Amino acid sequence: MDDSGRLSLVTREGGRSMRHSRFRFVSLGVVSVLLLAACGGGGTSGSPAASCKTFKVGLVTDVGKLSDKSFNANAWKGVQDAQADSSLCVQAHFIESNQPTDYQKNIQTFVDQKYDMVVTVGFLLGDDTLAAAKANPGVKMAIVDFAYDSPPPNLVGLVFKEDQAGFLAGALAGLMTKSGTIAGVYGLKIPPVEKYRVGYENGAKYTNPSVKTLGIYQPPSGAKSFNDPDWGKARALDFFGQGADIVFGAGGNTGNGALLAAVQQNKQCVGVDVDQFVSYPDADPCLITSAEKHIAVAVKTAIADAVKAQWPSSGLLVFEAKNGGVGISAYHNFDGKISADIKAKIQDILKKLADGSLQTGYTAS
Amino acid sequence: MIAALQSLHLTELGYLTLLAATPLTLAALGGLMCERSGVVNIALEGIMLTGAFVGYAAALATHNLWLGVLAAMLAGMAIAALHAALSISLLVDQIVSGTVINILAVGITGVYYRTYIQETSTVGPGILPTWHIPLLDRLPFLGQIFFQGQAITWAMLLLIVVVHVVLFHTVWGLRTRACGEHPLAADTVGINVYLVRYVNVIASGALAGLGGAYFSLQEIGNFLPNITGGRGFIALAAMIFGRWTPAGAFLASLLFAGADAVGARIQGFHNIPYQFLGMLPYVLTIVVVAGAMGRSIAPAAVGRPYKKQ
Numbered sequence: 001m002d003d004s005g006r007l008s009l010v011t012r013e014g015g016r017s018m019r020h021s022r023f024r025f026v027s028l029g030v031v032s033v034l035l036l037a038a039c040g041g042g043g044t045s046g047s048p049a050a051s052c053k054t055f056k057v058g059l060v061t062d063v064g065k066l067s068d069k070s071f072n073a074n075a076w077k078g079v080q081d082a083q084a085d086s087s088l089c090v091q092a093h094f095i096e097s098n099q100p101t102d103y104q105k106n107i108q109t110f111v112d113q114k115y116d117m118v119v120t121v122g123f124l125l126g127d128d129t130l131a132a133a134k135a136n137p138g139v140k141m142a143i144v145d146f147a148y149d150s151p152p153p154n155l156v157g158l159v160f161k162e163d164q165a166g167f168l169a170g171a172l173a174g175l176m177t178k179s180g181t182i183a184g185v186y187g188l189k190i191p192p193v194e195k196y197r198v199g200y201e202n203g204a205k206y207t208n209p210s211v212k213t214l215g216i217y218q219p220p221s222g223a224k225s226f227n228d229p230d231w232g233k234a235r236a237l238d239f240f241g242q243g244a245d246i247v248f249g250a251g252g253n254t255g256n257g258a259l260l261a262a263v264q265q266n267k268q269c270v271g272v273d274v275d276q277f278v279s280y281p282d283a284d285p286c287l288i289t290s291a292e293k294h295i296a297v298a299v300k301t302a303i304a305d306a307v308k309a310q311w312p313s314s315g316l317l318v319f320e321a322k323n324g325g326v327g328i329s330a331y332h333n334f335d336g337k338i339s340a341d342i343k344a345k346i347q348d349i350l351k352k353l354a355d356g357s358l359q360t361g362y363t364a365s
Numbered sequence: 366m367i368a369a370l371q372s373l374h375l376t377e378l379g380y381l382t383l384l385a386a387t388p389l390t391l392a393a394l395g396g397l398m399c400e401r402s403g404v405v406n407i408a409l410e411g412i413m414l415t416g417a418f419v420g421y422a423a424a425l426a427t428h429n430l431w432l433g434v435l436a437a438m439l440a441g442m443a444i445a446a447l448h449a450a451l452s453i454s455l456l457v458d459q460i461v462s463g464t465v466i467n468i469l470a471v472g473i474t475g476v477y478y479r480t481y482i483q484e485t486s487t488v489g490p491g492i493l494p495t496w497h498i499p500l501l502d503r504l505p506f507l508g509q510i511f512f513q514g515q516a517i518t519w520a521m522l523l524l525i526v527v528v529h530v531v532l533f534h535t536v537w538g539l540r541t542r543a544c545g546e547h548p549l550a551a552d553t554v555g556i557n558v559y560l561v562r563y564v565n566v567i568a569s570g571a572l573a574g575l576g577g578a579y580f581s582l583q584e585i586g587n588f589l590p591n592i593t594g595g596r597g598f599i600a601l602a603a604m605i606f607g608r609w610t611p612a613g614a615f616l617a618s619l620l621f622a623g624a625d626a627v628g629a630r631i632q633g634f635h636n637i638p639y640q641f642l643g644m645l646p647y648v649l650t651i652v653v654v655a656g657a658m659g660r661s662i663a664p665a666a667v668g669r670p671y672k673k674q
Contacts, residue, residue, distance in 0.1 A: 067483050238378075
């Protein structure tokens with residue numbers, strides 16, 4: 001990538017502005033770091049069997065990057081799973097986005113390199129993915145967490161009923177809290193995150209009508225969106241100070257910070273998206289469960305559909321309790337501390353969510 | 366009245382403000398040591414990031430958090446020594462040198478993180494223990510804020526005093542300030558300007574490196590690419606707003622950190638749009654810079670390389 005050109009620009013600028021005001025220096029430093037950070041890291045994995053026609057898949061992360069140990073990491077796992085299935089002949093590569101302004105550029109990189117399919121991870125890439133799909137009808141595109149009203153035929157949205165996963169986790173939290181107050185530290189206020197929150201809070205109230213819920217969304221913060229554990233941890237500590245004894249961390253690395261606060265203060269916590277007991281062992285001591293959406297399954301399904309020419313014409317694949325697309329993780333360390341009675345209640349709620357007899361109370365706004 | 370105060374949970378607010386001010390203050394102290402001797406240090410961000418990474422890697426390798434903290438400071442000193450060599454001996458523009466270091470730190474830590482650390486899904490080295498000072502930690506309000514905490518925050522409080530004493534009550538401090546105001550005059554009376562500047566720049570690396578360890582070893586117990594997230598630049602602003610004094614830098618850091626903690630609380634009030642909370646620290650910075658900045662005067666010789674005649 002063209003860092004060298006930028007570097008020389010930055011150094012020239014730096015030299016010239018030496019005698020200007022101090023704040024020019026400060027802002028110059030910020031700008032130069034941002035510029036250089038704009039080129040994301042990339043990586044590849046595996047090689048296809050020689051016998052079949054290669055299907056090239058590119059994955060673009062949001063700013064949470066693969067290091068989030070949940071959302072992006074699991075989407076990439078879905079790609080790797082597709083790759084491991086030798087009948088699909090998938091060859092894959094990823095680009096991590098460092099800045100929101102990278103999304104369009106990173107998608108275009110794969111298009112330019114004649115990839116067959118591009119998977120974009122996250123709601124935040126919604127507009128850029130739609131634009132790229134319209135401009136390149138020959139490239140299949142799948143986006144995690146975005147539902148379009150009338151997408152072009154080469155674009156499919158992979159959406160989850162996060163409210164159902166959140167509802168299950170909240171139902172458990174409502175039964176487990178001793179203080180009667182539960183909290184949540186959430187990522188940006190976007191539909192998937194809102195669904196988790198509404199589900200979690202309504203689930204808690206379903207099993208424990210008198211429960212008090214505290215919560216905060218991370219304000220939009222550029223590269224730190226979903227990626228500010230220090231901030232998330234501080235907010236969780238604040239909630240514990242206000243009496244909460246369980247925290248739901250639903251916001252990439254920001255949410256992970258909340259889990260760390262729970263470990264530090266011997267509180268309980270709920271993970272998000274994947275079984276964080278496995279993906280994020282630092283949080284094991286506090287995790288009572290994780291509200292899961294099976295992103296890897298969804299991504300692999302979309303890739304397989306594309307390879308096998310079973311591309312959904314509706315432009316939407318919905319993953320929910322009914323088809324096993326969402327759920328909660330095993331209780332792990334807390335298995336012995338959660339009574340059989342509580343476990344049965346959770347099972348019952350899962351069954352009712354799956355057959356449609358119980359609604360989470362989430363309505364799209 | 367008391368119930369109303371309690372419902373505000375001011376203790377948590379104070380505790381979180383002090384916590385968030387820790388890395389800002391440490392980096393700002395480093396910055397002012399450096400600048401008082403006449404060397405601009407916009408590399409604080411890069412030094413913190415390097416400290417955060419090396420500290421984490423060392424703690425991971427040795428299973429000892431304290432060795433990690435030490436390594437973070439040493440790494441900060443090493444990077445600062447590079448800044449010193451470039452800007453003092455080789456007379457490279459100090460802004461350019463600092464910018465290069467900031468860029469270098471993002472790149473190097475990112476590459477090594479992705480190559481060696483990202484894939485391992487093992488438990489991290491953990492975080493520094495929380496200590497309580499017996500009896501004092503039971504004091505209402507102050508006890509929870511100041512007398513139970515982690516080592517780097519306490520070190521920060523101590524270092525404010527240390528840096529103040531060194532700068533304003535020792536011969537070394539006098540020489541440092543002389544080099545920052547009028548290096549030629551200092552040289553004329555026999556002060557080794559190069560030595561003074563080297564030592565101060567490297568000391569600033571130790572301080573900012575310790576600030577970096579706050580993220581990876583005191584708070585998160587992990588390293589993420591760009592974990593410092595621009596706080597080195599906020600520290601720089603705190604140093605300027607604090608008029609190049611340790612106490613001023615601390616108060617300015619508290620102001621910026623406090624805005625964050627209070628801003629987060631505001632989301633609880635439903636009438637206020639949630640974006641406002643994201644805006645608050647920036648609004649505050651603008652107000653501070655526009656309103657109070659006017660009288661802030663930098664050391665006279667800062668930014669100018671000194672060449673012995």
